[in-house]
Amino acid sequence: MSKKVNKITQTLHTPWLKYILITVAFLVWVGFFDKKSFLEGKKLAQEIQDLQSEYESLSADRQAYLDKIKSLKEEPERFAREKYYMHKEDEIVFILD
16 A cells, blocks of 8 residues: 555656646646637637528529519519509509409
């Protein structure tokens, strides 16, 4: 028993052990508790991926709207007649639903 205790105390008093403990403590701190920790980086990477996919879907929607606006600029009279039921002064319009 005395040999085990002696070995443990001898191991604890080695000069390189404190450097190893400090390094391990530093790595644990940086890895888990710091603002720029590994876990926070993983959360931010996931958020970036979500935002990029949302950007791509919104970009596709935007392109569809731009195409629709472009087609409306080409035929404003037809659009006004169909959407807002506009007509010329000498016309009679019948709306059938």
